[in-house]
Amino acid sequence: xxxxxxxxxxxxxxxxxxxxxxxxxxxxxxxxxxxxxxxxxxxxxxxxxxxxxxxxxxxxxxxxxxxxxxxxxxxxxxxxxxxxxxxxxxxxxxxxxxxxxxxxxxxxxxxxxxxxxxxxxxxxxxxxxxxxxxxxxxxxxxxxxxxxxxxxxxxxxxxxxxxxxxxxxxxxxxxxxxxxxxxxxxxxxxxxxxxxxxxxxxxxxxxxxxxxxxxxxxxxxxxxxxxxxxxxxxxxxxxxxxxxxxxxxxxxxxxxxxxxxxxxxxxxxxxxxxxxxxxxxxxxxxxxxxxxxxxxxxxxxxxxxxxxxxxxxxxxxxxxxxxxxxxxxxxxxxxxxxxxxxxxxxxxxxxxxxxxxxxxxxxxxxxx
Numbered sequence: 001x002x003x004x005x006x007x008x009x010x011x012x013x014x015x016x017x018x019x020x021x022x023x024x025x026x027x028x029x030x031x032x033x034x035x036x037x038x039x040x041x042x043x044x045x046x047x048x049x050x051x052x053x054x055x056x057x058x059x060x061x062x063x064x065x066x067x068x069x070x071x072x073x074x075x076x077x078x079x080x081x082x083x084x085x086x087x088x089x090x091x092x093x094x095x096x097x098x099x100x101x102x103x104x105x106x107x108x109x110x111x112x113x114x115x116x117x118x119x120x121x122x123x124x125x126x127x128x129x130x131x132x133x134x135x136x137x138x139x140x141x142x143x144x145x146x147x148x149x150x151x152x153x154x155x156x157x158x159x160x161x162x163x164x165x166x167x168x169x170x171x172x173x174x175x176x177x178x179x180x181x182x183x184x185x186x187x188x189x190x191x192x193x194x195x196x197x198x199x200x201x202x203x204x205x206x207x208x209x210x211x212x213x214x215x216x217x218x219x220x221x222x223x224x225x226x227x228x229x230x231x232x233x234x235x236x237x238x239x240x241x242x243x244x245x246x247x248x249x250x251x252x253x254x255x256x257x258x259x260x261x262x263x264x265x266x267x268x269x270x271x272x273x274x275x276x277x278x279x280x281x282x283x284x285x286x287x288x289x290x291x292x293x294x295x296x297x298x299x300x301x302x303x304x305x306x307x308x309x310x311x312x313x314x315x316x317x318x319x320x321x322x323x324x325x326x327x328x329x330x331x332x333x334x335x336x337x338x339x340x341x342x343x344x345x346x347x348x349x350x351x352x353x354x355x356x357x358x359x360x361x362x363x364x365x366x367x368x
Contacts, residue, residue, distance in 0.1 A: 002301075002305055003018070003305060003308050003309060004017060004018045004019065004301075004304060004305050004308060004316070004332075005017045005018070005333060006018060008052075008291070008314070008315070010053075010160065010213045010215070010246050010247045010291055011211065011212070011213045011214070011246035011247075012211055012213070013096060013159055013160055013213040014096075015052040015053045015096055015315075016052045016094055016095070016096075017050070017052040017329065017333075018052065018308060018314065018315045018316060019050070019051050019052050019053070019304075019315070019316060019317075019318070019329045020051070020052065020053045020054075020055060020249070020293050020295075020315050020316065020317040020318070021046050021051045021053070021054040021055060021317070021318065021319065021322050022055060022217075022249065022251075022295045022317040022318060022319040023055040023056060023057030023058055023100040023162065023164070023217065023319075024057070024058075024319045024323075024358065025058060025067075025068050025071060025352060025358070026039055026042060026056070026072070026357065026358045027068070027069065027070040027071070027352045027355075027356070027357050027358055028042065028070065028072075028357045028358065029070050029071060029072045029073065030070070031069075031070070032073060032079075033059075033060065033066070033071060033072055033073020033074070033075070033079060034073070034079055034082045035072060035079075035082040035083055035085075035086065036082075038357055039056075039072070039086070040085045040086055040089060042326075042358065043056050043086050043089070043090060043097065044086070044089035044090055044092075044093070045326045045327075046090075046095070046322060046326050047089070047090040047091075047092075047093035047094070047095030047097070048093045048326075048327070049322070049325075049326045049327030049328065049329055049330050050327065050328075050329035050330035050332075050333055051095060051322065051329050052095065052096065052315075052329075053095070053096045053097070053098060053159075053160070053315070054090060054095060054096070054097045054098070055097075055098045055099075055100050055162050055215075055217075055249075055317075056072070056086065056097060056098070056099055056100065057072065057099060057100025057101075057102060057162070057164065058071065058072070058100050058102040058164055058169070059071070059072040059073065059074045059099055059100055059101055059102060059149070060072070060073050060074070060075060060102055060103060060104065061074060061075055061101050061102065061103055061142075061145045061146050061148075061149035062075050062103055062141075062142060062145040063075050063115060064113065064115040064116065064117070064118060065102065065103035065104050065105075065142075065145070065170070066104060066108060066112070066113045067102065067104030067107055067108050067113075067169065068108075068112070068352075069112040069355070070355075070357075074099070074101070074149045074152050074153065075145065075149065077152065079152070080152050080155050080156050083099070083152075083153075083156040083157075083158075084156050084157055086156075086157075086158075087156065087157035087158050087159065088157060096159040096160065097158055097159055097160075098158060098159060098160035098161060098162045098213070098215060099153045099156075099158045099160075099161055099162070100161075100162040100163075100164050100217065101146055101149050101150065101153070101161055101162070101163055101164060101204075102164035102169055102170075103142060103145070103146075103164075103169065103170040103171070104169055104170060105118065105119040105120070105131075105169055105170030105171075105173045105174075105179075106118070106119030106120075106123060106125045106129075106131035106170075106173060106179065107125065107126075107167075107168045107169050107170075107173070107255075108125075108127075108129070109127045109129055110129050116132055117129050117130065117131050117132065118131065118132050118133070118134045118138065119131040119132075119133065119134065119170065119173050119179060120133065120134065120170075120173050120174045120179055120180040120181070120182055120186065120187070121133050121179060121180060121181040121182055121187075123179065126255060126256055133182070136184070139186065139196065142170070142196075142200075143196070143199045143200050143203050144203065146163070146200045146203055146204055147203040147204060147206070147207045148207075150203075150204040150207040150208050151207050151208075153208075154207075154208055154212065159213060160212070160213035160214065160215055161204060161208065161212070161213075161214055161215065162214075162215040162216065162217055162249065163197070163200060163201060163204065163214070163215070163216045163217070163245075164217055165197050165216055165217060165218045165219065166217045166218055166219040166251045166252070166263070167219065167251065167253070167254050167255075167263050168222075168254035168255060168256065170196075171196060171197045171200065172218075172219050172222070172228070172254070174186060174193055174194075174195075174196040174197065175190075175193050175194060175197060175218075175219070175228050175232070175233075175236065176193070176219075176222050176227050176228040177193070177226055177227070177228070178222055178224050178225075178226045178227040178228070178256070180193050190232045190235055190236065193232075194235075194236045194239070197216075197236065197240075198239070198240075198243055201214070201216070201240060201243050201244050201245060202243050202244060204244070205243065205244030213246050213247070214244050214245055214246050215245065215246060215247045215248070215249060215293075216240060216245050216247075216248055216249070217249040217251055218233060218236070218237065218248060218249070218250065218251070219233065219251060219252050219253070219254070220233050220250050220251065220252040220277060220280030220281070220283075220284065221233065221252050221253075221280065222252070222253065222254055222256075222257060223252060223253050223254070223257040223261035224254065224256050224257050227254075227257075230280055230283060233280075233284065234283060234284055234287045237284050237287060237288050238287050238288060240288075240290075241288060241289060241290045245290060246290055246291075247290050247291040247292070247293060247314075247315070248284060248288060248290060248291075248292050248293065249292075249293035249294075249295055249317055250277055250280055250281040250284050250292060250293065250294060250295065250313075251263055251277060251295050251296065252277050252280060252296070253265075263296070264319075264320065264346060264349065265296075265297060265344065266344050266345060266346055267344055268297040268299055268342075268344035269343075269344070271300060271303060273297060274297045274298055274299050274300060274303050275294065275296060275297060275298055275303055275304075275307055276296045276297045277294060277295065277296035278294060278296075278307060278312050278313075281294040281307075281312055281313050282311075282312040282313075285311065285312060285313060285314075291314035291315060292312075292313045292314055292315075293313060293314065293315040293316070293317050294307055294312065294313035294315070294316055294317060295316075295317035295318070295319070297344070298316050298317075298318055298321075299321060299339050299340045299342060299344075300339050300340070301332050301337040301339075302337070304316040318340070320342045320344060320346075320348060321340035321341075321342040323342070323348050323358060323359065323360050324340070324341050324342045324343075324360035324362065324363055325340060325341055325342070328340055342360075343362060345362075347360075347361035347362065348360055348361060
């Protein structure tokens with residue numbers, strides 16, 4: 001059996017294989033962020049399909065942290081009950097499930113988030129909305145909001161938490177000089193720009209205790225002029241395990257980087273286009289002792305396997321392929337190692353923007 005089906009651990013959490021479902025926007029919640037039956041069924045079906053660790057998300061921790069319509073929320077205690085069926089169902093199939101905690105910062109729209117939009121510095125975002133600079137008191141409240149969201153995650157029964165620090169959301173905005181123009185202790189050198197992520201990590205770890213699995217998803221690079229660089233990210237990643245991070249998922253890019261350098265790139269139709277963050281993941285893995293999870297355009301079993309055998313990553317993470325084929329991992333485990341059917345056309349994202357729940361547009365057309 002392939003190394004990809006080895007049982008592994010992340011801070012004592014047993015994971016039955018090395019496959020991770022990377023968090024995405026499912027668009028299956030009510031306007032206030034309450035989970036629906038559709039979201040439960042989608043997540044449980046991934047466990048039924050053989051995924052070892054499912055990361056559901058992105059889940060906003062504060063009411064003004066909502067990035068997208070119909071996004072999952074965890075900013076109030078009364079939302080916990082709607083989340084509980086997810087880990088319960090995943091556990092029935094031997095899977096593990098993490099919840100990704102996030103704050104959008106300036107990466108949102110007044111169209112669906114009517115509260116004031118805030119970020120590390122004053123600006124106008126890519127959607128033309130005004131972003132107000134956070135005060136120190138507001139930063140403290142955000143740190144506490146992550147802590148309370150972590151408490152709710154444990155109460156809901158999740159196996160792990162992932163802190164979102166990628167793709168132009170708040171933690172990434174603070175890390176990146178592209179967005180962060182602050183002159184106080186949260187701006188300037190990387191030691192200051194990393195302060196928010198460090199404080200959030202410490203607060204979440206304090207809330208969940210030492211034995212709970214805590215992950216981070218981080219941009220290796222922003223791929224925009226004046227953005228976060230790989231060397232700064234390595235500096236941050238070297239320090240995260242000492243303050244509580246048990247595994248690092250390496251991603252990169254943002255909408256501002258353009259279509260070719262977005263986190264979800266189109267046209268992954270050849271082997272040399274796959275694993276497009278492998279260089280960055282490998283560099284980070286060389287610098288840290290905790291497991292590294294590689295995401296980014298993996299479509300072939302052989303390439304996923306080679307990434308682990310060659311020591312570039314400990315886990316491989318997929319998102320779009322599992323939208324089209326939620327049982328892809330079971331197919332590969334059973335011996336059919338043919339390439340994932342995902343076309344990398346991003347029509348699933350287009351459908352979400354149009355107000356539809358997460359689904360593969362190509363599969364729906366075939367079945368229709």
